[in-house]
Amino acid sequence: AQTVTQSQPEMSVQEAETVTLSCTYDTSESDYYLFWYKQPPSRQMILVIRQEAYKQQNATENRFSVNFQKAAKSFSLKISDSQLGDAAMYFCAYRSKLTFGTGTRLQVTL
């Protein structure tokens, strides 16, 4: 069975700074997708970024980028130029039948 681990239950970053959220996973599969989802106070789950395991290039979406280390089974999310609107719970998730991590609550301070 796949497992996803987020070891940081809470993180804080100052506005305009950069923060990295960690995620590790365990799988025996070789081809798969990984996702970061954001859940703001509204509780609407929003897709932040997606990584395909067979692609070596790290995915980027504007201020969001990942550091995907397939051998280490690590999939961290970097948020650059943090904004107040980035404050949310962030969940790392593994492929289609999504296995979610426990989440990291990100606080953004002025």
Next chain:
Amino acid sequence: GAVVSQHPSRVICKSGTSVKIECRSLDFQATTMFWYRQFPKQSLMLMATSNEGSKATYEQGVEKDKFLINHASLTLSTLTVTSAHPEDSSFYICSARVPDGTDTQYFGPGTRLTVL
């Protein structure tokens, strides 16, 4: 991104009654939808996978007779909580998988169920 709606957003019902929650993919067809439950301050727990035209696949520990799932069309899946009890009170979220081979799911806004 793709849009998924969910209705109702909030429902309060009496113990013993049944509640139906609808999940619709608005701008794409979804052969596969998913139903999750989320307890306060916790992650999402997958309850079942809803497949259009066939029976849903339930996760271990989820009572299929209590949580009835119907995926009658490529844009609609429903979850019916039968004979609801206070312990069924929770936040229920649906998602729909985009049929582009990327495993990407888009989520509905969720339904807050309160059973009195």
